[in-house]
Amino acid sequence: MASSSSFSLEATVQDDVERTADPPDVEIDVVCTPHVSETVPDSAKRTQERSDFQDDGETPPLTTYRVYKRRFIGLAQLVLLNIVVSWDWLTFSAVSTTSAEYFKVSEGAVNWMSTGSLFAFCAATPIVMYTLNKGGPKPAITATSILLLVGNWIRYAGTRANRKNGGIFGLAMFGQILIGFAQPFCLSAPTRYSDLWFSDRGRTSATALATLANPFGAALGQLVDSFWAPTASDVPDMVLYISIIATVASIPSIFLPAAPPTPPSASSLAPKTPLLEAITKILQSLEFWLIFIPFSIYVGFFNSVSSLLNQILSPHGFSETDAGIAGGILIIVGLVASAIVSPITDRFKHYLGTIKILVPIVAASYIGFIFAPSSPAGIAPSFVVCALLGASSFSLLPVSLEYLVEITYPFSPEVGSTLCWTGGQLLGAIFIVVQDALKAGADDSPPFHMRNALIFSAAVAAAVVPLPLSLGLFGREVKRRRSQADRGGPGPVRNAATLTESVTITAAAAEPTGLDSKQMTR
Missing domain, CATH: 1.20.1250.20 (MFS general substrate transporter like domains)
Structure with a gap:
């Protein structure tokens, strides 16, 4: 790869009055795409190279989360x-x-x-x-x-x-x-x-x-x-x-x-x-x-x-x-x-x-x-x-x-x-x-x-x-693993401990209407 990758979440939150091309019962879209970062160590590079994303110049597939x-x-x-x-x-x-x-x-x-x-x-x-x-x-x-x-x-x-x-x-x-x-x-x-x-x-x-x-x-x-x-x-x-x-x-x-x-x-x-x-x-x-x-x-x-x-x-x-x-x-x-x-x-x-x-x-x-x-x-x-x-x-x-x-x-x-x-x-x-x-x-x-x-x-x-x-006492740490996975933290889904994660939340029609977007980086 030309540069290291980490995961970025682009969330599109639809308002009930907004008119979009999505199905009428879709409430939230969350799209996972690769995000360029120069700070990822070699171990993370090797992990990323073994993933499904191909280093052939093509756009990697998107994973969309919706309710x-x-x-x-x-x-x-x-x-x-x-x-x-x-x-x-x-x-x-x-x-x-x-x-x-x-x-x-x-x-x-x-x-x-x-x-x-x-x-x-x-x-x-x-x-x-x-x-x-x-x-x-x-x-x-x-x-x-x-x-x-x-x-x-x-x-x-x-x-x-x-x-x-x-x-x-x-x-x-x-x-x-x-x-x-x-x-x-x-x-x-x-x-x-x-x-x-x-x-x-x-x-x-x-x-x-x-x-x-x-x-x-x-x-x-x-x-x-x-x-x-x-x-x-x-x-x-x-x-x-x-x-x-x-x-x-x-x-x-x-x-x-x-x-x-x-x-x-x-x-x-x-x-x-x-x-x-x-x-x-x-x-x-x-x-x-x-x-x-x-x-x-x-x-x-x-x-x-x-x-x-x-x-x-x-x-x-x-x-x-x-x-x-x-x-x-x-x-x-x-x-x-x-x-x-x-x-x-x-x-x-x-x-x-x-x-x-x-x-x-x-x-x-x-x-x-x-x-x-x-x-x-x-x-x-x-x-x-x-x-x-x-x-x-x-x-x-x-x-x-x-x-x-x-x-x-x-x-x-x-x-x-x-x-x-x-x-x-x-x-x-x-x-x-x-x-x-x-x-x-x-x-x-x-x-x-x-x-x-x-x-x-x-x-x-x-x-x-x-x-x-007694839960969580006597030196035993109890982790909420599913919540960590949902938020892209260390967990069984992806070993993201060394990856930089950025989250972008954009209004449903931000690009066509010129609305402002908010970016939060964790």
């Missing part, structure tokens, strides 16, 4: 599917007493409706991880839709057949297990989808929106199911309504684009570590375990508390409607809190500080749950604890997932997130069984109270608090 408005269509579909699949998961648990009466089984058997779904989630994990890694989010979304359709209508058949004698519990359980197979496909997809379609300025918010749609569906189940099935005879109609909603929500999946025409950022374009190698290496990372263990435990307890909330409150004289309102508060307050925290985290990237603030609050909320149901103040303390637990848990969830992607880059995003979700679902199933076994007997006061189960959840939740608080 498209159509990305919100796929995000909306992910949100919709996560709402429905979670609503399906808690269909019977939200009205456990009524469902047990209809099917003529015990409440423990009804608990297995949600527990079986969680175990099905774990069983499907290897297929989910392979699908997301090799095919991306589109095949995963399609698989979710198919399993939701089949599972919901089999479940309805199980409740409608032999209605006079309480339906066919085994058939309804089979449909519930199929829905359990559907859940990991859409619940593990948000980090992969946001990495594929969004730049670093919107990934955390996109992940939060799609991920937290799942507990929002649980909130709908808690609130709506108790009104749709006030008596045992209404259970088949409740399942029918949910099946119709699931059918409508599944249809748009087939029309989604598989990937954007151009990548949104440098980290999205970079090749990811092969799947088996990524799994092996991520399991050897101490930082992964410091996030994985508390994440799995808190997700597990959230699942168990959501499933058992009616049974936690009913021994103290509260109705299924009260439990439904408590579940709604848990999730709606959490969604509002996350809607505030996630954009702030997107802007300032304070992942670790946010995690270290929220984890102790989550643990304190589970401790508060020991005393809230039996409080002489009535249902109000339970509502307050649910609000606090929801706000802290929901804010923590997407931040933890995105932080895990940041520190494990260049591993593909679905690897860490799928492992974490699988741990949470597995522990959720185990916790439901354990806490159901810890339920008091008929001779206790009040009968069938779950104080011991709540003590168990509080003790375990408090025990894992030191793990995430």
Whole structure:
């Protein structure tokens, strides 16, 4: 080469009122071109000479980074599917007493409706991880839709057949297990989808929106199911309504684009570590375990508390409607809190500080749950604890997932997130069984109270608090590798430590209109 090269980013930011030749849904263009520099050492020269750019006098190829408005269509579909699949998961648990009466089984058997779904989630994990890694989010979304359709209508058949004698519990359980197979496909997809379609300025918010749609569906189940099935005879109609909603929500999946025409950022374009190698290496990372263990435990307890909330409150004289309102508060307050925290985290990237603030609050909320149901103040303390637990848990969830992607880059995003979700679902199933076994007997006061189960959840939740608080301590440096790659810093995409990087941001029509351009050199 006649002179050394480094990389220059020319960003064209389009205003909504600007008329350009780009497609109507393109929001940002970022074009990578070589930039002349006289200060690059020989090692960088040799690296550059081995690149794809040819020293033959021709203009090297351009790499264009764009984000498209159509990305919100796929995000909306992910949100919709996560709402429905979670609503399906808690269909019977939200009205456990009524469902047990209809099917003529015990409440423990009804608990297995949600527990079986969680175990099905774990069983499907290897297929989910392979699908997301090799095919991306589109095949995963399609698989979710198919399993939701089949599972919901089999479940309805199980409740409608032999209605006079309480339906066919085994058939309804089979449909519930199929829905359990559907859940990991859409619940593990948000980090992969946001990495594929969004730049670093919107990934955390996109992940939060799609991920937290799942507990929002649980909130709908808690609130709506108790009104749709006030008596045992209404259970088949409740399942029918949910099946119709699931059918409508599944249809748009087939029309989604598989990937954007151009990548949104440098980290999205970079090749990811092969799947088996990524799994092996991520399991050897101490930082992964410091996030994985508390994440799995808190997700597990959230699942168990959501499933058992009616049974936690009913021994103290509260109705299924009260439990439904408590579940709604848990999730709606959490969604509002996350809607505030996630954009702030997107802007300032304070992942670790946010995690270290929220984890102790989550643990304190589970401790508060020991005393809230039996409080002489009535249902109000339970509502307050649910609000606090929801706000802290929901804010923590997407931040933890995105932080895990940041520190494990260049591993593909679905690897860490799928492992974490699988741990949470597995522990959720185990916790439901354990806490159901810890339920008091008929001779206790009040009968069938779950104080011991709540003590168990509080003790375990408090025990894992030191793990995430240890991140970045004891001489271990934790780097946000994906952010470094997006900004052209040292990272797995390009070894740019010795290269001079310049960034030019130009208005969309700068050249033809004579508008000023701003140049920033880092």
